[in-house]
Amino acid sequence: MTKILIADDNKQITSILEEYSKKEGYETILAYDGIQAMELIKKNNFDIILLDVMMPKMDGFEVVREVRKESDVPVIMITARGEDFERIMGLDIGADDYIVKPFSPQEVMARVRAVLRRLSKETIMQKKSLLQIDNLVIDIEDYVVTIDKNKVMLTKKELELLWTLASSIGKVFTRDNLLNTLWGYDYFGDTRTVDTHVKRLRAKLNEYPHENWDVKTIWAVGYKFEEKKNEE
Amino acid sequence: MTKILIADDNKQITSILEEYSKKEGYETILAYDGIQAMELIKKNNFDIILLDVMMPKMDGFEVVREVRKESDVPVIMITARGEDFERIMGLDIGADDYIVKPFSPQEVMARVRAVLRRLSKETIMQKKSLLQIDNLVIDIEDYVVTIDKNKVMLTKKELELLWTLASSIGKVFTRDNLLNTLWGYDYFGDTRTVDTHVKRLRAKLNEYPHENWDVKTIWAVGYKFEEKKNEE
DNA sequence: TTGTAATGCCATAAATGTGTCACAAAATGA
DNA sequence: TCATTTTGTGACACATTTATGGCATTACAA
Numbered sequence: 001m002t003k004i005l006i007a008d009d010n011k012q013i014t015s016i017l018e019e020y021s022k023k024e025g026y027e028t029i030l031a032y033d034g035i036q037a038m039e040l041i042k043k044n045n046f047d048i049i050l051l052d053v054m055m056p057k058m059d060g061f062e063v064v065r066e067v068r069k070e071s072d073v074p075v076i077m078i079t080a081r082g083e084d085f086e087r088i089m090g091l092d093i094g095a096d097d098y099i100v101k102p103f104s105p106q107e108v109m110a111r112v113r114a115v116l117r118r119l120s121k122e123t124i125m126q127k128k129s130l131l132q133i134d135n136l137v138i139d140i141e142d143y144v145v146t147i148d149k150n151k152v153m154l155t156k157k158e159l160e161l162l163w164t165l166a167s168s169i170g171k172v173f174t175r176d177n178l179l180n181t182l183w184g185y186d187y188f189g190d191t192r193t194v195d196t197h198v199k200r201l202r203a204k205l206n207e208y209p210h211e212n213w214d215v216k217t218i219w220a221v222g223y224k225f226e227e228k229k230n231e232e
Numbered sequence: 233m234t235k236i237l238i239a240d241d242n243k244q245i246t247s248i249l250e251e252y253s254k255k256e257g258y259e260t261i262l263a264y265d266g267i268q269a270m271e272l273i274k275k276n277n278f279d280i281i282l283l284d285v286m287m288p289k290m291d292g293f294e295v296v297r298e299v300r301k302e303s304d305v306p307v308i309m310i311t312a313r314g315e316d317f318e319r320i321m322g323l324d325i326g327a328d329d330y331i332v333k334p335f336s337p338q339e340v341m342a343r344v345r346a347v348l349r350r351l352s353k354e355t356i357m358q359k360k361s362l363l364q365i366d367n368l369v370i371d372i373e374d375y376v377v378t379i380d381k382n383k384v385m386l387t388k389k390e391l392e393l394l395w396t397l398a399s400s401i402g403k404v405f406t407r408d409n410l411l412n413t414l415w416g417y418d419y420f421g422d423t424r425t426v427d428t429h430v431k432r433l434r435a436k437l438n439e440y441p442h443e444n445w446d447v448k449t450i451w452a453v454g455y456k457f458e459e460k461k462n463e464e
Numbered sequence: 465t466t467g468t469a470a471t472g473c474c475a476t477a478a479a480t481g482t483g484t485c486a487c488a489a490a491a492t493g494a
Numbered sequence: 495t496c497a498t499t500t501t502g503t504g505a506c507a508c509a510t511t512t513a514t515g516g517c518a519t520t521a522c523a524a
Binding site: 042065066068069070071072094141142143144155156 | 336402404
């Protein structure tokens with residue numbers, strides 16, 4: 001049975017996530033600050049951990065750092081603002097995904113499922129932080145994106161954008177969603193900025209052929225990463 | 233079958249490393265202090281040894297010194313702080329690699345594989361602690377770096393920096409990563425200092441041609457050692 | 465101790481990335 | 495089809511990040 005730890009000092013958040021986790025069939029345990037989370041982690045053997053960044057006594061970053069010394073449980077960080085992508089995902093912290101508030105519980109559960117699915121595949125492969133879709137490979141650790149082994153030179157924002165879209169294949173993101181996830185919810189900028197980044201990303205991706213996937217526009221809604229299922 | 237000794241007084245660390253080692257297919261033996269480690273080393277014929285520096289009864293340094301009197305087993309040291317690179321890697325101690333806490337188990341296993349791979353090539357050659365990438369050779373033992381047989385005069389920090397980057401080809405290191413690994417995690421200095429050392433290192437490396445590799449900047453992230461795969 | 469090399473820090477220059485806008489192009493629906 | 499809405503694109507200003515040279519301090523060897 002999948003065992004999940006939900007750590008957040010906001011009880012409304014933990015209780016709604018608890019409800020959804022139980023609906024999902026997970027064994028759910030709650031913590032309300034970092035110290036408590038650490039204690040529970042030491043005693044239990046969780047399959048996945050949901051960690052709020054801002055918690056009393058010990059913040060989420062510290063908790064992951066502690067956890068990572070000894071274990072490799074998948075961790076999803078919940079952050080109130082657009083913290084630096086690479087800080088959370090990659091090099092410094094080593095979380096498996098991150099979610100920006102405000103979020104919907106469904107979204108969180110989708111991420112949890114995605115991480116668990118991805119991880120179960122990766123026990124065979126060595127590398128984590130590797131997202132592979134058809135001939136597209138996104139490697140967070142090396143900060144490299146390739147299409148059929150061809151290196152695509154993306155900037156940080158472009159990589160974040162691609163990673164965000166591609167890690168939820170098929171899901172439509174509104175411009176506000178993306179602004180919220182990539183720039184933080186307290187960012188007040190032009191919505192159309194997203195368009196510009198999509199344009200730049202597409203230009204670079206189109207340097208190489210990719211028949212089975214694309215960044216698609218959903219008219220009057222937003223963008224999504226689409227994978228065309230092969231007709232095998 | 234590869235036989236590995238894991239010596240650390242923290243049982244959580246040994247047990248997680250044991251788990252990963254077994255997953256890797258190694259025969260795994262554990263020790264919880266230096267004396268115990270020594271006894272096991274005398275009785276067994278290990279292929280590789282993981283040694284925590286801070287252990288009760290006999291610290292990691294002493295253990296290696298003892299071991300080195302009689303054997304040449306590859307040793308990877310685990311240190312909590314940025315101990316002097318040359319002390320661990322160089323003439324005094326003669327370890328084959330070192331890892332700074334906190335680490336992820338994958339990272340450790342990657343290092344283990346790397347050391348074993350390197351060593352297996354070196355049985356023919358006499359030298360150990362030799363890192364070779366295309367026309368670049370880093371000799372930790374003699375503290376010498378050459379490009380096409382041309383000696384490159386690097387300072388201590390420059391060598392450490394190069395070695396750190398080059399022994400994880402492709403991996404991006406943030407400035408904080410490097411500060412942590414090279415200066416110790418308790419060092420509070422200017423992040424930009426890393427830039428300066430990269431500058432000096434590059435200047436010296438560029439005295440000689442190297443088409444197939446370079447120290448590359450990942451904008452807004454950090455640095456990495458990049459090897460351009462030859463189109464053989 | 466003294467001289468020399470190494471190191472760390474800073475200011476400034478250079479390089480690169482990002483956000484905004486105006487207008488063109490495309491999609492939608494009557 | 496046309497009017498309207500939405501998206502795509504190129505240009506440009508400006509923000510951010512990195513490279514560089516110089517200088518002060520420290521470490522080290524003679």
